[in-house]
Amino acid sequence: MRFKRPTTTDVDMGTNIVNLVDVLLLLLIFFMISTTFTKQSQLSVQLPEATGEAITQTEKQLEIIITADSHYSINDRSLTKGDVSTIKAALQEASAGNVELPLTITADANTPNFAVVRAMDAAGQLGFTHLSLTTQTPNDHK
Secondary structure (H helix, E strand, O other), X not given: OOOOOOOOOOOOHHHHHHHHHHHHHHXXXXXXXXXXXXXXXXXXXXXXXXXXXXXXXXXXXXXXXXXXXXXXXXXXXXXXXXXXHHHHHHHHXXXXXXXXXXXXXXXXXXXXXXXXXXXXXXXHHHOOOOEEEOOXXXXXXX
């Protein structure tokens, strides 16, 4: 009795490529999910350096002063409420609609972050682009 020997066949390359594609797709999905994307903000904030020289003042500019208890004043005019609509109305009145004026935000060191963000939001909604925050050098607070 003669038995037939099994013939060896070449390995099909199709299954290996399918597995490779599966692994590559899983890697692609992993990197897409784990990648963080940065969101560009609407306001361009120019922060003065704390150790550098003072920024020269222009003739007309706006200044928002925020106290430690989140009380706002714009160009030495106190605001009755601290909501965004009141800040926007006061900024519009003080600037006479000129959004090209430089705007400086001066906040107490103990001011909550939301109060500063609220002022920046109101300025951004009106279209102010020349925005700076007041800082002091480490030796000034003694």
